[in-house]
Amino acid sequence: MTTKTLNIVIGGEAGQGLVTIGELLAKTLVECGYEIVVTQSYQSRVRGGHNTFTIRTSNAGLAAPQETIDLLIVMNEETVRLHREELSKNGLVVTDSSIKIDAIPCLGVPYGELTSRRHENVAALGVATFLLGLDKTVPAQVLERKFGKKGAEVMAENRKALDTAYQWTSDKLAQARPEALDFLKLPETKRQSPRLILNGNEALALGALSAGVKFCSFYPMTPATSIAVTINQYAAAMGVVVEQAEDEIAAINMAIGAAFAGAPSLVTTSGGGFALMTEGISLAGMTETPVVVMLGQRPGPATGLPTRTEQGDLELVLYAGHGDFPRAILAPGSVEECFHLAGKAFELAESSQGPVFLLTDQFLADSFRAVVPFNVDELCSVQTGTDPSPAQSPYRRYALTEDGVSPRLLPGFSRHLVIADSDEHDEDGHLTEDLEVRVRMVDKRMKKYARLKNEVIPPSYLGAEDPELLLVCWGSTQGSVVEAAGALESAGRKVGVLHFAQVWPLVAQHFVEYLNRARQVVAVESNATGQFARLLERATGLQIRRQILRYDGLPITPQTILAALKI
Amino acid sequence: MSTLQDFGQYETAWCPGCGNFAILQAVKKALVASGLSPHQLLFVSGIGQAAKTPHYLNANVFNGLHGRALPLATGAKLSNPALTVIVESGDGCNYGEGGNHFLAAIRRNINLTMLVHNNQVYGLTKGQASPTSQKGFVTKAQPGGVLAQPFSPLAVAVAMRAGFVARSFSGYEEHVTAMVTQAIAHQGFSLVDILHPCVSFNKLNTFTWYKERCEKLPDDYSPTDWEAAMKTAVKWGDTIPIGLIYKNEQPPYEENFPVLKKGPLAKQGVDKKALQDIFSRYL
Structure with missing residues (x-):
């Protein structure tokens, strides 16, 4: 199976409906069986400004955003100016035909002739459907689900905008160099069972x-x-x-x-x-x-x-x-x-x-x-509080127990009284200045760490058994780090990825071997000072000297990592 | 039904002669008069000498952070509306640190009772000015006297049309009992601002000072007349009116949540069919 990955950016001012196009296109792609990763970039304002809705899509697994743009659907001129440098080699701009753009491949769509202003969003969806080689019936179904409830007339207008724009694109490209745009056609893929x-x-x-x-x-x-x-x-x-x-x-x-x-x-x-x-x-x-x-x-x-x-x-x-x-x-x-x-x-x-x-x-x-x-x-739901029936009178909310966890009765559910205090308190919950009690209560609370540590999610490890390079990350950067590691592996390097989905408490024996075994360890984080690397050092005594840090407000992408590693 | 003994008798950390003793006794009497048992009650307090009061009676208690009793009590009431929730704390806690919560609780009309021990001074931290201290009141922290205007809790509460607004004085224990009993019975937000002396740190607003000024509202006073209530609420001088100053009947906040009609949140599980329907919306 040939794998193709495309990055589609829809850009314009806030209030121009670009999120609507984006969501409709994302839904269409998923229903056709492709994977998506959406990145939204917006400004802190209600109208105007420059916003983008980016869909990276592929017929193979996908979990990271991408920096270069293959298809740029723009609602205003500014978007072209801001993003033209990011266009990939064959990258295409789709714009309203009234916007004049020089020196880059561009498809000017006469939205005004094809549809009313209100339906330009849906028309853009029609253009993208053709360019990406998608089954035209799928966006029609997506529209039906979105607008169907609003009545037959609304639906018919939307459907017409979609079909007209699709047909226009088909006719237009039949006249001139369609092969240049073949790279936008996604390979056919199997429909999957419905996904959320x-x-x-x-x-x-x-x-x-x-x-x-x-x-x-x-x-x-x-x-x-x-x-x-x-x-x-x-x-x-x-x-x-x-x-x-x-x-x-x-x-x-x-x-x-x-x-x-x-x-x-x-x-x-x-x-x-x-x-x-x-x-x-x-x-x-x-x-x-x-x-x-x-x-x-x-x-x-x-x-x-x-x-x-x-x-x-x-x-x-x-x-x-x-x-x-x-x-x-x-x-x-x-x-x-x-x-x-x-x-x-x-x-x-x-x-x-x-x-x-x-x-x-x-x-x-x-x-x-x-x-x-x-x-x-x-799916399991949480059971709240402790059954009051076995509780002895007087009930003591902070009774000392082996693991520090006391039976937690809820106020009003039995005749037992529940006392909680922000002051240091005795087992009964009432405030105390008895310093021996103080020590017992601190120890009781801290004992609960043992339970938390028992339930820690160990970091996930992916990659070679004895990597020369170990990439360490946490939270949302996982997809980008894994993809970058894959690219490095393809280039012949032995790479591992250690991802933490729980960053506290840390249980060193879950992962210290990985840090010791790798020839080089690099921490990847979206902050300026390597906060997680510092925490790992606190937990293990091991310092991670090499760090890839991004803090310009944009997400870490595979390219961020590969560029930093000079690959 | 309960008796005074059900609410216990505890040693306190208060100074001899403190107004808090009379307030504690009056609150216990009000609880008996309201027919409430200890386990039906939740007292929520902040930090300060007044905020220790719930430790000196039998009830469910959450003694929280300075200034934050109201939001904590609001959360508890919205979690289990069957609890009778009483906030009890001082003037610094409720009107200073917690000022924004005071406004929000009035706006919500959440069904709880707020008892403010108002002695116009910070006691626990040893005698600094409080939001209700008189202009010119001299303390170690305000050696030149208080520069700011005193906060007028009753005027603010009446201006915002709070559900139940009353003032009392610890020197009249039966009056405090009556006001607290009525406040508990009121369905909606109720405030009882209770003036009392601080024998250690307020040498200006003493027991005698209050006694000379506090005057019960006349029998023909109508607490439902908002304009008259506004005039009464701002009265502060040679005469300080005490009693139920303003009252209105509005549905309490928790009635806006249909889920609470089914009982406390702790007893409500997860409806898996509803959950499945929600998931389906994302297909």
Whole structure:
């Protein structure tokens, strides 16, 4: 089977409907049986500015974005100016015929003659369908599902725009040099059984719903907002209370209150909002209240680049909250992993009775992929609280136990009283200044690390058994690192990839051999100082000197890595 | 039904003569009068001398962070509306550190009772100015006197048409009991601002100072007249009105969530059929 991978960029101003074209085309490609990786780039404004919706597609497996552009569908002139340097050798620009472009291959589409302004989006989809050699009936079905409910007339207009543009492209290319555009034709591929199209945030939301989230409080902040918004969309059907708090401090405290009263609870935020929550994180640690925090990273410090991507908040999350208390930090590497680790986060929060963090970033949050449907029957939801029937009176919320985890009764569900305190407290929950009790309670809380360590997800390893080069990464960069490693392998090098989907706690024996065995270790991260490499050094004493770091706000691509390694 | 003994008797960390003693006693009486048992109650407090009150009675308790009792209580109420939730903390905690939450709780009209021990000074941190300290009030931290205007919680609450707005004084224990009992019975957000002396750090607003000024609202006072309530709420001088200043009946916040009609969130599982339908939307 010949493998072909294409990168399609749709660009224009905010409000020009480019996301609509992008989503329709992405759906069409997936239904035809291709893989996709979507990258969305937008500016912090509602109208105007320069935005792109990029679909990388292939008939083979795919998990990373790409820098060069094979097909550039533009809604304005600026997009051409900004991206012409990125066009691949045969790269084609599709534009409105009124926009004049020199010296690069360009297909000017007379949208105005073919359709009304309102349907230019769908017409562009028709052009792309022809250029990519896709079965024309598929986008028609995609449109039917999107607009079918709006009535026969709306559907007929859309269908007409699609067909007219498709036919126009076919006729136009029949006249002149069609072979030059053959490289845009995707090889035929087998239709697959239906797949879900999800971005990272949607997968997190669905994962949380599956796990049994019942309370979600948040304050809007890009790029995390859509997690809470997606949960809210299904709040009535799934029985969830979603509350937009007055600020992030309220959001975390509400979630702690809801969790204390028994609801599996979630807050969603980004770095700046999370910074405000940190005293609350400490409170969850002290009162041993389970709470899940999903943090979509964007470049800081301060307001930073609100709509771009970075992995710069690892140390913030690792050290957030004053004092010592256990925590776990998960960092999914793919959209599928977003779903599963959301569930894992709720399990860990409940079993360790404390805060659990899930770190993603703008790139993964907005990146659509095709995902094999989850089997609902296999999904487990979290069981909250402890059965009160065997509890002795007086119930002691912080009873000392072997593993530090005390039975957690919920207030109001029995005659037992539940006392929680942010002050140091005795086993009964009441505040104390007995310094011996203090030591016992710190030890009790820290003991819970043993349980967290037992449940750690070991890093995944992919590649040669004795690699000369080991690429170490965490979270959303997985796909790019794996693809870069594949390219290096094809060039004859022995390469391994060690990817961490859980970055805290770290269990050194899970991975220290990999670090020792490789001749050279390179850390790949989207931040300026190699925060995870520093954490690995803390856990193992091994220093990773060579680091590939990207912090311009764009995602790490295979090209980023290959260029840094000078391949 | 419960008795005073059900709510226990504990040693406290308060100074002899502190107004908190009378408030604690009045709260216990109000709980008995409300027919509530300890396990039906959740007290949420912040940090400060007043915030220790829930430790001195039998109930479910969450003693949280300074200023953050209201959002925590809001989360708990939205998680289990069957709990009678009472926030109890001081003026610094509720009006200073937690000011934004005070406004938001009033706007939501969440069904909980907020008891503010208002002694116009920070006690636990040893005598700095609070948001309700009078202009010119001299402390070690404000040696030239307080420069800012005092916060007027009742005026703000009435202006925002909070559900239930009352003031009381620890010197009139039966009055405090009556106000707290009514506040608990009110369906929606209820505020009882309870003036009390700080014998250690407020030498200006003493027991006598309050006693000379606090005056019960007349029997014919109508708490449903918003304009009259506004005028009453801003009165602060030789006479300080105490009693139920303003009241309205609005559906409490938690009634907006259909899921809560099915009971506490902790008892609600995952509907796998609904989940499957949601997954299908992404096909």
